[in-house]
Amino acid sequence: MACKQENQKSGTKNKYEKKFGSAPHSEYEDPNQLKEGASNSKPDDQNRQAQYAQENRSDYEDRDFSTINIAQLTSYEDFSPDRRTTSSEEKRNDYKDRNFSTINIAQLTSYEDFSPDRRATSSEEKRKEYKDRDFSTINIAHLTSYEDFSPDRRATSSEDIREIDKILFERMTMLEKRMKTLENRQDAAKGVNSETKISEPKKAESKVKDTPTPDAIKPIKRKERTLQSLLDELDNCFMTGRKSKANFCLSEIKKLMTSSTRPKAAEVTEIADKYFDNSSYIKAAVLLSWAAELHVSDSDPDTAGHEISSCAYKYDQVIRHMKDIGGRMHTIAEDFGVNIILKMLGNLRDVTSVNAEVMFEYETWTLSNVGVSHSRLNHNLDSITYFREGMDLFERKYKSSAMEHYFYGQLLHNTGVAHSHLGNYAEAEKHFLDALKSYNASNDWEYEGQKGSEITKTEERLNLLRQRSKDK
Template identity: 35%
Template sequence: MAEGGRQPPVINVQLPAITVNYQEGTIVSGDNVGQKTDVRAAEIGQIVVQTSGNSQAEATELQHDSIPTGFKDSEEENAKRSSSDRGLNDQTTTHPSPHDVTDDPGSSDVTDILGSVNLTERMHFVTSENIRRLINQSKFADALITLQDIPTSQEQQFMMSECYCQLGRPDKALRCIGALQRIMTSSPKPSVDDVTKLVDNYISDLSHIRALILLSCCAKLYKYNSNPNNSVGGICDCSLKCCSVIKAMVNKGDKMKVIARDVGLKIITDMLRELRSVSGADKNKKADMEAACLKNIGYCYDEVGKYKEAIGFYNKGLDLMNQTFGSNAAKYRMFGELLHNIGYAHYNLSDYSKAESFYLQSLNAHEKVADWPSDKEKQKMSEGTKNNLKITRYKMRNNI
């Protein structure tokens, strides 16, 4: 009892409410725990050629535009190699075989970029972390159960897209990707540069499905660039990175190759539609970028074994360049690359006489190109086409 027998006064104190906001960016895993591949986004560029450093070397295996290759000692050995063996890109570096590396879900940190892109849309922290845990454990069906019960958001549609891809449900995956595109292109839109950085991080982490999904969104976002020339250039770059991702997925084989075929081909083909819808761009630049996009699409169809469809896309690119540039079409590097790739696709179809014809046309076009970045680049391209021509003629002579 207080002095004097009085009760102490009661003091009511009201504390201000405290709001805790959790940042949702967390470390993420790759496409499939335990597996990685070795191809990165910057590794696919234009048609290039690797040389062995010996002018007397025998023909090496046939090379596609921008595909890694090795070198053998004789024509016979090269002619017996699978048609899936390719040529090295000018931006490609040597990496370990996909069988030599393993996934580590905690090996890379994209937290900062995730936060800046704000994919989470305030998803409850505990719920988000539980879903990530299930995905990292490849429990995609379990993750979907929770994802379907929470409000629609960027992160929800992003993770649902991945889960449906992994579960072999491409139609549902593509619907979720479409929903994600609509959300991300609604105001306020994320910076396309931020999303591109996140794509690059996913590619570096070998998280190819996630990279593929966000690349489709990047192509949409580029349409909002105030400079239409930048728009068509950005969309074309997206198709180039998409080639890299699809190639990496095909190289993994099995389920990843199926996802590349059923989802990846649809995504990269949609990029062509986005590029064509851009208005106000310089006519010549847009035609060159569209032809490059058609080449990239054909390349991906070639990668999954759809050689006739690939030729169709390559021919559309040639037609566009002929219509736009007329007799000057061959002055553009892309013209010769398209001819080279048509020859390669005919080679894969065992139509060696047509392959020979297109390789010769490609070599002729190389001599007219006015936009080679350097003489060294011209030499690399020409040597690669000559190498493929040599192998093709060897098979023709020996009826292989």
């Protein structure tokens, strides 16, 4: 086997010598022999190599490499003869004259990107420029390069950070308190459910479990309002101009007055009289209205007629006082005063099984109060209508002898006052004269001295009217 391997090696060596003229050194050759072989080379070859090296250096010095991208050079021929090398001193001077303030370092790929019109920025200039910049509106997570820091931004101060931390701490504290409150409510609900044992039929188990509602968060039932509290609220609403709230109070009072536990008509009348005496005219007006309505069903016919007509008279006095007070009170009287007294007139006419003579007196008296209330509120045409309606009742019952009743004379007097307010002085004077005739012919005065008092009032009105007619 050894002999065979030696033959193979010698055969290979002979082949190489035949092709290239000499055989390569084997791994068994001495490196010193290779050096000696190199030193024994011919002189012509050495001179030729030295000359070629000198030409290379001169050619290299004449070349310009300022525009060459080193990364793109692949061979020596890329350095054309028109290029030259740049000394270290020249490079430093060139670097100082250049402006790099607007260069994104991450985007530079070659030395040529540093154009001669740019310059390096010193550390001191960078610190000064950093102080002048405004970073208050910058989201640090979004920054990708130095250019994102525009000069109009500034860094967030420590005071701002402390303020933010304070706000976050307060909110976290609030959330912890809410969580603790909810836990306490749940514990309270569990305690109530465990203490209360109610025997109920077992229900079929459902997949969705009902969660108990804590007592602390159950809706609170509103306390039932009394008539006193509703009247107080109503008075306040009318005086402050809250009409919608006032209407709500009126509807609640209506529920009380129409319920099975409502007060009696006599009780309502008594309460209304107390409010009138205390100058609580709004409360008195509302209660008088309901008293007149309740008397229709609570009282016997004769009593009902008397009480309703009495309520109409009291209500006319309420309007008189509200008008004298003026301001907001006068406006309230104008808003709902007339409607209430007209409703009373309707309540009176709803009473049945009343003696005709008695009913005649109640109706004429109520018509007079309705007319006077309209006249107080400057509804003079309407007031004349109701006065005329009362006189018609007298004329239908007593015919030509109607003038012999003092109340007929009062209707004539009130009609003359309404005409004078309208400026109808002729009609007013005629009605005043007719009123005087009726007073002088009447014999049904209720008390002594009443006749003289009524005549005096009518004569004063007549004299004042005549004076106005002359001035006009």
